[in-house]
Amino acid sequence: MFEAAELGQTLSPQRYEAGLAKLRSRLLAAHLALRSRKFPVIIIVSGADGAGKGELVHRLNEWLDPRGVETHAFWEQSDEERERPPNWRFWRAMPGRGRIGIFFGSWYTAPIIRRVFGEIRDGEFDGALHRITVFEQMLADDGAVILKFWLHLSRKEQKKRLKKLEAAGRLGPDDWKHFKRYEKFTRISEHALRHTDTDAAPWKVIEAADRRYREFTAGTLLLNAIEQRLKAVAAKAVAAKPPVAKAAAAPAKVAPRQRRAGSSILAHVNLKQRLTDAEYAKKLEAAQSKLSKLAWVAREKQVSMVMVFEGWDAAGKGSAIRRVTQAMDPRLYRVVGIAAPTDEERAQHYLWRFWRHLPRAGLTTIFDRSWYGRVLVERVEGFAPEADWQRAYHEINDFEEQLGAHGIVINKFWVHISEDEQLRRFKERQGVAYKQYKITEEDWRNRAKWRPYQAAVDDLVARCSTDVAPWTLVAGNDKKFARVQIVETVVKRLEAAL
Amino acid sequence: MFEAAELGQTLSPQRYEAGLAKLRSRLLAAHLALRSRKFPVIIIVSGADGAGKGELVHRLNEWLDPRGVETHAFWEQSDEERERPPNWRFWRAMPGRGRIGIFFGSWYTAPIIRRVFGEIRDGEFDGALHRITVFEQMLADDGAVILKFWLHLSRKEQKKRLKKLEAAGRLGPDDWKHFKRYEKFTRISEHALRHTDTDAAPWKVIEAADRRYREFTAGTLLLNAIEQRLKAVAAKAVAAKPPVAKAAAAPAKVAPRQRRAGSSILAHVNLKQRLTDAEYAKKLEAAQSKLSKLAWVAREKQVSMVMVFEGWDAAGKGSAIRRVTQAMDPRLYRVVGIAAPTDEERAQHYLWRFWRHLPRAGLTTIFDRSWYGRVLVERVEGFAPEADWQRAYHEINDFEEQLGAHGIVINKFWVHISEDEQLRRFKERQGVAYKQYKITEEDWRNRAKWRPYQAAVDDLVARCSTDVAPWTLVAGNDKKFARVQIVETVVKRLEAAL
Numbered sequence: 001m002f003e004a005a006e007l008g009q010t011l012s013p014q015r016y017e018a019g020l021a022k023l024r025s026r027l028l029a030a031h032l033a034l035r036s037r038k039f040p041v042i043i044i045v046s047g048a049d050g051a052g053k054g055e056l057v058h059r060l061n062e063w064l065d066p067r068g069v070e071t072h073a074f075w076e077q078s079d080e081e082r083e084r085p086p087n088w089r090f091w092r093a094m095p096g097r098g099r100i101g102i103f104f105g106s107w108y109t110a111p112i113i114r115r116v117f118g119e120i121r122d123g124e125f126d127g128a129l130h131r132i133t134v135f136e137q138m139l140a141d142d143g144a145v146i147l148k149f150w151l152h153l154s155r156k157e158q159k160k161r162l163k164k165l166e167a168a169g170r171l172g173p174d175d176w177k178h179f180k181r182y183e184k185f186t187r188i189s190e191h192a193l194r195h196t197d198t199d200a201a202p203w204k205v206i207e208a209a210d211r212r213y214r215e216f217t218a219g220t221l222l223l224n225a226i227e228q229r230l231k232a233v234a235a236k237a238v239a240a241k242p243p244v245a246k247a248a249a250a251p252a253k254v255a256p257r258q259r260r261a262g263s264s265i266l267a268h269v270n271l272k273q274r275l276t277d278a279e280y281a282k283k284l285e286a287a288q289s290k291l292s293k294l295a296w297v298a299r300e301k302q303v304s305m306v307m308v309f310e311g312w313d314a315a316g317k318g319s320a321i322r323r324v325t326q327a328m329d330p331r332l333y334r335v336v337g338i339a340a341p342t343d344e345e346r347a348q349h350y351l352w353r354f355w356r357h358l359p360r361a362g363l364t365t366i367f368d369r370s371w372y373g374r375v376l377v378e379r380v381e382g383f384a385p386e387a388d389w390q391r392a393y394h395e396i397n398d399f400e401e402q403l404g405a406h407g408i409v410i411n412k413f414w415v416h417i418s419e420d421e422q423l424r425r426f427k428e429r430q431g432v433a434y435k436q437y438k439i440t441e442e443d444w445r446n447r448a449k450w451r452p453y454q455a456a457v458d459d460l461v462a463r464c465s466t467d468v469a470p471w472t473l474v475a476g477n478d479k480k481f482a483r484v485q486i487v488e489t490v491v492k493r494l495e496a497a498l
Numbered sequence: 499m500f501e502a503a504e505l506g507q508t509l510s511p512q513r514y515e516a517g518l519a520k521l522r523s524r525l526l527a528a529h530l531a532l533r534s535r536k537f538p539v540i541i542i543v544s545g546a547d548g549a550g551k552g553e554l555v556h557r558l559n560e561w562l563d564p565r566g567v568e569t570h571a572f573w574e575q576s577d578e579e580r581e582r583p584p585n586w587r588f589w590r591a592m593p594g595r596g597r598i599g600i601f602f603g604s605w606y607t608a609p610i611i612r613r614v615f616g617e618i619r620d621g622e623f624d625g626a627l628h629r630i631t632v633f634e635q636m637l638a639d640d641g642a643v644i645l646k647f648w649l650h651l652s653r654k655e656q657k658k659r660l661k662k663l664e665a666a667g668r669l670g671p672d673d674w675k676h677f678k679r680y681e682k683f684t685r686i687s688e689h690a691l692r693h694t695d696t697d698a699a700p701w702k703v704i705e706a707a708d709r710r711y712r713e714f715t716a717g718t719l720l721l722n723a724i725e726q727r728l729k730a731v732a733a734k735a736v737a738a739k740p741p742v743a744k745a746a747a748a749p750a751k752v753a754p755r756q757r758r759a760g761s762s763i764l765a766h767v768n769l770k771q772r773l774t775d776a777e778y779a780k781k782l783e784a785a786q787s788k789l790s791k792l793a794w795v796a797r798e799k800q801v802s803m804v805m806v807f808e809g810w811d812a813a814g815k816g817s818a819i820r821r822v823t824q825a826m827d828p829r830l831y832r833v834v835g836i837a838a839p840t841d842e843e844r845a846q847h848y849l850w851r852f853w854r855h856l857p858r859a860g861l862t863t864i865f866d867r868s869w870y871g872r873v874l875v876e877r878v879e880g881f882a883p884e885a886d887w888q889r890a891y892h893e894i895n896d897f898e899e900q901l902g903a904h905g906i907v908i909n910k911f912w913v914h915i916s917e918d919e920q921l922r923r924f925k926e927r928q929g930v931a932y933k934q935y936k937i938t939e940e941d942w943r944n945r946a947k948w949r950p951y952q953a954a955v956d957d958l959v960a961r962c963s964t965d966v967a968p969w970t971l972v973a974g975n976d977k978k979f980a981r982v983q984i985v986e987t988v989v990k991r992l993e994a995a996l
Binding site: 021024025027028032053054057058061062065066067070071072073074075078079080104105168172173289292296318321322325326329330331332334335337339342343344360368433434437 | 519523565572573603670671816820824829840858
């Protein structure tokens with residue numbers, strides 16, 4: 001891919017100046033327009049040392065509206081970053097919709113450097129590249145425009161540049177060290193580029209020897225990408241207008257894989273399971289005591305946990321969560337209740353708000369409702385288009401796989417109760433002053449949609465129960481049984497992990 | 499203060515149960531009400547080891563609406579926390595308006611522990627306590643309800659509790675170590691409590707030997723505090739209704755210390771200062787080259803910088819910032835443009851959004867507009883009540899002092915131009931396609947308020963120019979002169995710091 005970037009291309013000062021004013025006006029206009037079109041633009045600036053990556057970042061910042069652009073550089077990981085899955089640091093830096101994020105250093109840096117210095121081999125390297133394409137595809141599916149610039153220098157040009165930079169005292173600390181491995185670096189980079197050059201996130205290799213040429217080229221490529229998307233969005237808005245209006249008014253689409261009640265996986269949960277008070281006290285005490293100790297061991301061994309609690313309204317999620325947390329020192333866990341997203345969250349991919357809450361090493365995050373909202377409420381209520389929630393199963397599996405690969409112990413609970421039991425509890429809650437607030441109109445509305453929700457649960461269990469992140473279906477008609485089942489499950493999985 | 503908490507108070511199961519339902523309903527009602535009243539509640543849970551702090555945290559979580567409460571525990575600092583001023587970690591965890599934050603561990607922990615283990619002496623300890631009262635006052639001034647619980651145990655009771663916890667395997671790792679220093683710990687804690695027991699943030703010492711007594715007491719104190727504030731807010735809303743409506747309609751109040759143009763400090767900026775193109779090229783190159791090297795040295799020595807750019811519209815802030823950043827590797831700095839706050843920011847104290855952007859060790863954050871908006875636009879336009887912006891000078895000085903105490907090098911620039919020069923530039927911008935977006939109706943409106951803005955600038959320079967964070971008034975009529983002045987100032991202060 002690099003041969004085409006060793007042609008000796010240059011841009012004369014005259015041609016540069018002549019084109020610049022127009023490029024800048026159009027770029028700025030495009031930047032301002034994308035704000036209202038609400039898609040994010042991700043620009044990765046990478047390439048050879050001394051190829052002018054830093055200068056290009058400066059130039060882009062100069063050309064764009066500073067209020068709508070942010071630049072992120074990635075140094076060695078901080079301990080907070082190291083203690084989460086590798087992508088956490090990039091999720092932290094994602095630009096919101098309508099903004100441009102310039103990434104100086106990216107998810108490519110570590111794999112390429114580690115491969116060059118022999119820390120990983122080809123197989124692992126290719127695995128990393130594959131995961132990158134999945135990640136970029138996910139961002140693109142969410143509407144992100146992704147541009148990946150690679151500034152290329154021939155060996156000769158690179159040496160010249162580094163010497164010049166050295167003379168000016170502007171050399172980065174690792175530049176010469178990397179230069180010694182020019183051939184290897186180039187070969188491995190080219191391999192990486194070839195394997196990750198996708199429609200969703202294409203590479204733009206730019207000949208970098210001439211400042212004016214490389215900057216003008218990058219600016220033009222950026223402009224084209226944004227303008228193209230703006231056109232596509234506008235065209236879609238026009239074309240889609242009447243059907244969109246209709247769809248919004250139409251009732252939520254019934255889930256496709258709806259089965260008869262008996263065929264639901266939930267029908268196989270034995271809701272008759274019960275515990276006597278004495279059994280409950282004894283079993284709960286035993287499980288909590290184990291969990292209490294294990295939680296400290298996990299802290300010591302830096303093993304993190306993530307728990308997800310989903311279930312029918314009034315199934316007893318909250319009280320079950322408390323039985324788990326009672327056993328743990330409050331410094332060891334956080335409960336994150338998932339309600340309406342804030343505007344910072346709404347401006348991001350739907351998984352962003354969960355990434356931000358991932359626990360540090362040795363700690364636990366308990367999600368009271370979770371990313372499964374995408375394939376539950378958003379699916380059933382029609383908040384997300386079918387294409388979006390269909391894609392979500394895959395995205396969620398990928399997300400959980402990353403947690404698992406990082407050594408995080410994952411527990412997911414669907415707390416199940418029967419329709420009759422739910423009705424009984426709704427009525428009971430209405431009778432207790434400090435429980436009334438828990439019953440809203442919405443709960444009754446949800447209840448009316450039991451079948452479509454059930455179909456959604458069937459799908460998420462079928463599609464997202466993996467080795468690393470299995471679903472546990474909890475028999476919730478007897479709260480005592482459910483609580484013990486949950487705490488014991490947490491203990492069992494944690495024991496296995498330690 | 500602790501004698502009153504060794505009376506052997508208990509609560510029988512009967513009385514506890516009898517009162518609990520009512521307490522919980524009222525607590526929940528108060529919690530739901532404060533959501534719409536939009537003030538944050540900060541609960542600090544502290545006290546002796548083994549006194550049931552963790553249990554109390556659990557209980558409060560059980561009693562409150564889980565969607566409106568968050569618990570934060572503070573372990574040893576992460577490197578990201580260590581690299582910022584000590585309060586950064588607490589700012590990260592602040593509950594937004596309408597939410598309750600439970601702090602398990604707090605700004606008291608480190609000073610008390612360090613004093614107990616002899617790492618600091620009385621003078622430094624008292625200094626820390628004083629800074630805490632200032633900090634809490636600031637939060638309270640912003641509307642926060644602050645409750646500080648101290649769970650007290652007599653020596654005998656503590657020993658009993660620790661043994662019991664040990665038997666159950668629930669002992670924290672440092673508990674016995676701390677117990678050995680019971681007397682000292684108690685004496686020093688009592689000293690801390692006495693010195694920080696303010697109206698804004700009172701201490702509530704609770705006898706902790708009996709679980710039911712301590713939890714019921716804490717719940718009642720919390721309830722009273724919230725209910726009291728709800729009443730006060732409601733009363734104020736009723737009383738203030740007619741004048742508030744009037745105030746909103748009235749024109750912005752003219753700043754009190756308005757002087758004649760000649761007496762403004764800005765009149766003393768010599769706007770005639772100019773550089774020829776040749777001087778400019780030479781001086782800028784020299785200064786940028788120095789800055790480029792110094793920025794790497796700063797990174798090596800872990801010295802951070804914060805820069806603030808304020809100035810008249812069209813004064814050339816943006817292009818001046820670029821002359822600074824051009825000299826620095828993009829990995830070494832971030833530019834943060836301050837525009838309208840997000841809703842997460844709006845839900846916090848106005849300084850929160852700046853705390854979140856403080857640089858890690860060795861890096862630089864450049865604020866394009868800043869916390870001075872509080873005493874500039876918010877003052878002049880009447881967005882903030884006078885009491886709020888008057889208080890802000892003090893809050894800002896305190897904030898910058900914390901940055902300075904942490905070793906951060908602070909530069910603050912007011913880029914000054916004359917009214918005539920501004921007019922000339924407005925017209926010029928309207929003539930250049932890619933500059934038009936920079937001129938809006940608002941700029942013309944601001945221009946009409948030159949005098950009140952000038953008075954505001956006079957005040958902020960007079961009141962917020964400190965040794966650690968001096969203002970530099972930049973002569974901006976000649977952009978070349980201004981840019982060189984700025985880069986040279988940055989270099990000079992950084993050199994002095996290194």
